[in-house]
Amino acid sequence: xxxPRVFRVGIAGLGTVGAGVLRLVRANAGAIAQRAxxxxxxxxxxxRDRRRDRGPDLAAALAELRWxxxxxxxxxxxxxxVVAELIGGADGVAKDLVEASLARGRPVVxxxxxxxxRHGGALGRLAAERGASIAFEASVAGGIPVIKxxxxxxxxxxxxxxxxxxxxxxxxxxxxxxxxxxxxETVLAEAQARGYAEADPTLDIDGWDAAHKLAVxxxxxxGIPVDLDSVYVEGIRHISPLxxxxxxxxxxxxxxxxxxxxxxxxxxxxxxxxMVPESEPLALVDGVDNAVVIEGDAMPRLVLQGPGAGAGPxxxxxxxDLIDLAQGRRLPSFAAxxxxxxxxxxxxxxxxxxxxxxxVLDQPGVIADVAAELRNERVSMEAMIQRRNHPGNAVPVVxxxxxxxxxxxxxxxARIGQLGTILEPPxxxxxxx
Amino acid sequence: xxxPRVFRVGIAGLGTVGAGVLRLVRANAGAIAQRAxxxxxxxxxxxRDRRRDRGPDLAAALAELRWxxxxxxxxxxxxxxVVAELIGGADGVAKDLVEASLARGRPVVxxxxxxxxRHGGALGRLAAERGASIAFEASVAGGIPVIKxxxxxxxxxxxxxxxxxxxxxxxxxxxxxxxxxxxxETVLAEAQARGYAEADPTLDIDGWDAAHKLAVxxxxxxGIPVDLDSVYVEGIRHISPLxxxxxxxxxxxxxxxxxxxxxxxxxxxxxxxxMVPESEPLALVDGVDNAVVIEGDAMPRLVLQGPGAGAGPxxxxxxxDLIDLAQGRRLPSFAAxxxxxxxxxxxxxxxxxxxxxxxVLDQPGVIADVAAELRNERVSMEAMIQRRNHPGNAVPVVxxxxxxxxxxxxxxxARIGQLGTILEPPxxxxxxx
Numbered sequence: 001x002x003x004p005r006v007f008r009v010g011i012a013g014l015g016t017v018g019a020g021v022l023r024l025v026r027a028n029a030g031a032i033a034q035r036a037x038x039x040x041x042x043x044x045x046x047x048r049d050r051r052r053d054r055g056p057d058l059a060a061a062l063a064e065l066r067w068x069x070x071x072x073x074x075x076x077x078x079x080x081x082v083v084a085e086l087i088g089g090a091d092g093v094a095k096d097l098v099e100a101s102l103a104r105g106r107p108v109v110x111x112x113x114x115x116x117x118r119h120g121g122a123l124g125r126l127a128a129e130r131g132a133s134i135a136f137e138a139s140v141a142g143g144i145p146v147i148k149x150x151x152x153x154x155x156x157x158x159x160x161x162x163x164x165x166x167x168x169x170x171x172x173x174x175x176x177x178x179x180x181x182x183x184x185e186t187v188l189a190e191a192q193a194r195g196y197a198e199a200d201p202t203l204d205i206d207g208w209d210a211a212h213k214l215a216v217x218x219x220x221x222x223g224i225p226v227d228l229d230s231v232y233v234e235g236i237r238h239i240s241p242l243x244x245x246x247x248x249x250x251x252x253x254x255x256x257x258x259x260x261x262x263x264x265x266x267x268x269x270x271x272x273x274x275m276v277p278e279s280e281p282l283a284l285v286d287g288v289d290n291a292v293v294i295e296g297d298a299m300p301r302l303v304l305q306g307p308g309a310g311a312g313p314x315x316x317x318x319x320x321d322l323i324d325l326a327q328g329r330r331l332p333s334f335a336a337x338x339x340x341x342x343x344x345x346x347x348x349x350x351x352x353x354x355x356x357x358x359x360v361l362d363q364p365g366v367i368a369d370v371a372a373e374l375r376n377e378r379v380s381m382e383a384m385i386q387r388r389n390h391p392g393n394a395v396p397v398v399x400x401x402x403x404x405x406x407x408x409x410x411x412x413x414a415r416i417g418q419l420g421t422i423l424e425p426p427x428x429x430x431x432x433x
Numbered sequence: 434x435x436x437p438r439v440f441r442v443g444i445a446g447l448g449t450v451g452a453g454v455l456r457l458v459r460a461n462a463g464a465i466a467q468r469a470x471x472x473x474x475x476x477x478x479x480x481r482d483r484r485r486d487r488g489p490d491l492a493a494a495l496a497e498l499r500w501x502x503x504x505x506x507x508x509x510x511x512x513x514x515v516v517a518e519l520i521g522g523a524d525g526v527a528k529d530l531v532e533a534s535l536a537r538g539r540p541v542v543x544x545x546x547x548x549x550x551r552h553g554g555a556l557g558r559l560a561a562e563r564g565a566s567i568a569f570e571a572s573v574a575g576g577i578p579v580i581k582x583x584x585x586x587x588x589x590x591x592x593x594x595x596x597x598x599x600x601x602x603x604x605x606x607x608x609x610x611x612x613x614x615x616x617x618e619t620v621l622a623e624a625q626a627r628g629y630a631e632a633d634p635t636l637d638i639d640g641w642d643a644a645h646k647l648a649v650x651x652x653x654x655x656g657i658p659v660d661l662d663s664v665y666v667e668g669i670r671h672i673s674p675l676x677x678x679x680x681x682x683x684x685x686x687x688x689x690x691x692x693x694x695x696x697x698x699x700x701x702x703x704x705x706x707x708m709v710p711e712s713e714p715l716a717l718v719d720g721v722d723n724a725v726v727i728e729g730d731a732m733p734r735l736v737l738q739g740p741g742a743g744a745g746p747x748x749x750x751x752x753x754d755l756i757d758l759a760q761g762r763r764l765p766s767f768a769a770x771x772x773x774x775x776x777x778x779x780x781x782x783x784x785x786x787x788x789x790x791x792x793v794l795d796q797p798g799v800i801a802d803v804a805a806e807l808r809n810e811r812v813s814m815e816a817m818i819q820r821r822n823h824p825g826n827a828v829p830v831v832x833x834x835x836x837x838x839x840x841x842x843x844x845x846x847a848r849i850g851q852l853g854t855i856l857e858p859p860x861x862x863x864x865x866x
Contacts, residue, residue: 024731028591034656035588035765137586143732145586152585153570153578155468156752158461223467281738284717298457298749299576303738305714316731319589329762332468 004038007326010074012097013086014047017111017138019054020311021084021318022061032319036326040319044080046071075100082107082325084318090114098123098134105130109321111138111314117212120219120226124333133331135321140213141166141290143313144306145320149294150221151332157296159221161433163259164292165285166213166271168308169197169204170236170256174273175286178244178253184237196288206235207256207271214258218269221260221294222342230344234272243357243429246385246398247275250355253283254429261433266345275355275431281305282432350406353382353431356413358397359424362390366421367397373419377412379404394423400431437471440759443507445530446519447480447495450544450571452487453744454517454751455494465752469759473752477513479504508533515540515758517751523547531556531567538563542754544571544747550645553652553659557766566764568754573646574599574723576746577739578753582727583654584765590729592654594866596692597725598718599646599704601741602630602637603669603689607706608719611677611686617670629721639668640689640704647691651702654693654727655775663777667705676790676862679818679831680708683788686716687862694866699778708788708864714738715865783839786815786864789846791830792857795823799854800830806852810845812837827856833864 009025011018022042025032033039044066054062068074071093074083083101085108087094094115101108103126110116116123116139127134137147141164145153150162165171169191176187188205191197203209211233219226236256247254252275260269276283281303285291290308295301307313324331360366367386374381380402386395401409413426442458444451455475458465466472477499487495501507504526507516516534518541520527527548534541536559543549549556549572560567570580574597578586583595598604602624609620621638624630636642644666652659669689680687685708693702709716714736718724723741728734740746757764793799800819807814813835819828834842846859 020731024589027730028589031591032589035584143587144735145582148581148586149578151468152757153581153753154576154749155756156457156461156465156749158464281717284714296749297460298453298745298752299739300745301739302577303736305736305738306732306734312731312733316587316589316729319731320586323588324585327762329760 006039006041007036007322008041008043008079008081009084009322010044010077010080010082011042011084011086012046012071012074013088014045014054015086016311017314017318018047018086019058020315021086022058024312024315024319026061032323036323038326040322040326044068044074044077046074071097072100075104075106080106082109082322084322085110085112086318088112088114090118095119099126102126102130102132102134105132107133107135107325109135109318109325111136111318113139113209113212113216116226117215117228120216124226127333133325134333135325135331136216137321138314138317140216141292141304142306142308142310143316144290144292144304144308145317146217146292146304147220148320149302149304150217154294154296154299154302157298159262159294159296161259161261161295162217162221162292163257163261163282163433164217165255165282165290166210166258166292166308167204167256168288168290169201170210171285172196172288173205174236174239174254174256177239177241178248181241183241184239205237207233210256210258210271214260214269214271217258217292218260218267222262222267224267224342224344227344230269232270232272232347236273238427239273242396243427246355246357249385250275250400251278252276252431253278255282257282257432259433263345263349265349266343268345268347268350270347270350273429275429277432280432348407351403352433353403354401354409355429355431356399356401357427358416358422359394360397361421361423362393362395363421369419369421370397370416373412373416374401377408379409379412439472439474440469440755441474441476441512441514442517442755443477443510443513443515444475444517444519445479445504445507446521447478447487448519449744450747450751451480451519452491453748454519455491457745457748457752459494465756469756471759473755473759477501477507477510479507504530505533508537508539513539515542515755517755518543518545519751521545521547523551528552532559535559535563535565535567538565540566540568540758542568542571542751542758544569544751546572546642546645546649549659550648550661553649557659560766566758567766568758568764569649570754571747571750573649574725574737575739575741575743576749577723577725577737577741578750579650579725579737580653581753582735582737583650587727587729587732587735590731592695592727592729594692594694594728595650595654595725596690596694596715596866597650598688598715598723599643599691599725599741600637600689601721601723602634603643604718605629605721606638607669607672607687607689610672610674611681614674616674617672638670640666643689643691644704647693647702647704650691650725651693651700655695655700657700657775657777660777663702665703665705665780669706671860672706675829676860679788679790682818683708683833684711685709685864686711688715690715690865692866696778696782698782699776701778701780701783703780703783706862708862710865713865781840784836785866786836787834787842788862788864789832789834790860791849791855792827793830794854794856795826795828796854802852802854803830803849806845806849807834810841812842812845
């Protein structure tokens with residue numbers, strides 16, 4: 001038997017992740033070859049700035065590579081077996097490259113959650129048509145092999161819920177707010193100073209990065225189309241130190257969770273701050289870690305936790321995909337298809353318990369008015385805390401509800417917000433699960 | 434293209450796990466076929482008692498199966514593609530069946546950690562010779578896909594450490610001892626009454642079950658031969674409520690950990706009660722859950738947690754292996770081979786911090802004698818607690834050491850145990866990592 005041919009990789013993008021992949025493939029070449037059954041080599045590259053200094057350890061490696069000024073040439077370079085798209089962005093050249101590669105039957109590895117969340121359905125169909133694989137372990141939760149867990153490790157299961165801490169920036173900010181008691185803006189500024197948050201933090205803080213990842217997880221786990229528009233998205237800007245204090249008192253931690261859950265009406269997909277009971281593993285994940293809980297019918301609960309970003313972890317996931325492809329495996333593009341009738345359902349149909357904080361004018365009868373509005377929408381209170389009494393002043397009133405229909409609760413809160421004794425718009429934070 | 438042929442499974446053993454596999458393959462047949470690319474069906478079975486009642490839901494399924502009175506016939510039945518060995522036991526018919534199947538080039542799925550720990554090396558060589566796969570995800574940590582994580586999900590990594598809670602019975606007993614303050618024997622009796630511990634608990638409580646699993650993990654992660662004799666094994670019988678109390682005070686939780694770690698001299702493999710800092714994820718895993726932490730060079734830390742036993746989780750892992758094999762994948766039998774010169778090293782060469790508890794006669798000079806013995810072996814104390822003073826009585830003295838060589842510490846403790854003022858043999862509990 002002749003020695004198997006080298007598996008030749010072309011990389012598009014040499015930022016943190018691209019350079020990390022180049023380093024990892026060189027550092028662990030022997031072990032990777034053992035796992036893959038053949039050598040895996042980066043042979044070509046395209047990056048914006050060819051002359052940028054990427055570290056002395058990579059200088060020799062970079063000098064040996066075939067450079068393409070136009071990334072799209074990686075789709076046609078005849079001396080390449082697979083394209084690793086590490087450029088990023090939902091559209092533009094990343095999308096063009098992935099499309100061009102798949103169209104020619106060339107497999108693609110990508111870490112690009114935004115691309116997948118926007119165009120994953122179309123790209124998956126293109127891949128299936130052309131008999132090429134699109135692999136995307138690195139697009140969700142960094143080095144945590146959650147796609148492989150859903151597709152293979154727990155592949156015998158019918159899932160009921162996939163829920164996780166999918167954005168390290170938000171988890172760091174919420175952890176720090178709890179540790180320090182500081183306000184959101186203060187902690188965000190600190191996170192930016194420490195490099196845990198971007199100068200423009202919108203994508204992270206407002207929940208969009210987590211939503212991209214959740215759309216990919218939901219599609220993979222439930223076989224529904226990847227569809228960002230089906231994901232309800234709410235960020236963490238409105239979380240106050242007061243809410244964190246009450247959460248502690250009630251036995252919860254506030255986490256930005258992305259949750260895809262099977263309900264009687266279909267699959268709900270939602271990203272929002274969530275009160276997680278402190279007995280749950282996700283409640284204890286602090287700092288920039290990511291974590292995902294997968295609930296199946298045979299395996300009731302698998303928790304995966306680890307770094308969800310960074311050069312090493314992301315490169316670990318990219319190279320794992322390269323090893324799978326080097327073995328000649330055909331990876332399905334998202335699950336083979338949903339069960340009949342499984343559709344995305346809107347957040348309005350969500351039913352679950354909720355935390356509500358009101359700032360009320362401390363005078364007799366306020367709670368009665370609030371309770372009446374809830375009752376009119378058939379929302380049932382589970383607990384109520386109104387500790388401080390300063391007659392005539394604004395005081396917080398916190399209540400938790402029994403499982404309530406989202407639309408009904410929102411209608412009740414809208415009317416409660418219009419009461420003359422309610423001084424700020426009511427705040428709601430959904431309680432897990 | 435013609436429809437792919439059904440993947441035909443023969444099951445040996447219809448206990449909890451075997452019946453669970455049969456149920457799962459039937460319940461999720463559609464989803465499994467989508468993942469596998471072909472239908473997976475149990476077509477033949479061998480079990481000790483054909484007439485035993487296995488539940489009304491399985492009666493029809495069992496009636497359709499081809500029964501073999503002799504399990505070894507599953508190795509030769511021409512209408513079978515894969516054998517699932519779910520009999521158990523390191524030797525006897527389970528070993529005969531796996532050998533006979535592999536010898537004929539027939540792939541095997543097994544949940545049998547004892548078999549692998551004792552004969553995994555030979556079986557792996559046989560499988561490689563005959564071009565057959567032996568898959569064993571279910572043999573370690575139940576439904577947690579840790580073998581796949583080591584081999585594939587983190588396949589690009591060079592591992593430095595694999596450490597885990599691998600035995601649910603021990604974790605339940607230790608969790609309950611901490612929750613109740615009760616003695617080991619009391620809690621073990623409760624665990625037996627609740628069905629969490631066997632009538633003969635030796636295999637669990639004395640660390641052997643965890644050692645079987647660790648030997649498999651170490652071989653898979655580091656490419657060394659599976660070799661139970663290289664695993665240092667110490668169980669939890671000697672853990673006292675006093676130790677648990679001191680652990681809490683010092684910021685640790687006592688867990689039975691199985692640890693395989695890369696050291697300068699080779700791979701150490703050890704199962705023993707371990708003081709885990711309460712900030713570590715493994716410290717917070719209570720009850721019958723299993724959990725594994727994998728540390729690699731690219732992915733610094735992946736934590737996997739979930740049920741480590743039971744019909745559903747174990748069946749989940751068995752069927753995941755069946756899906757991989759149904760896809761025609763060749764699974765390597767343990768890693769492709771170790772790095773040059775990587776060998777197992779003995780516990781005597783282990784170096785790490787340690788907790789030591791002495792019961793001493795409370796009189797002047799005792800600590801000086803203890804300190805002198807430690808100094809003579811170059812063991813350096815980090816902290817010492819001698820709180821209660823009852824002159825003339827036995828009092829506990831607890832000390833923690835800086836990283837110390839195991840053999841040196843044992844020599845020191847042997848001499849300390851012989852001091853006239855030391856009333857019980859010294860207790861040592863290694864501190865993680």
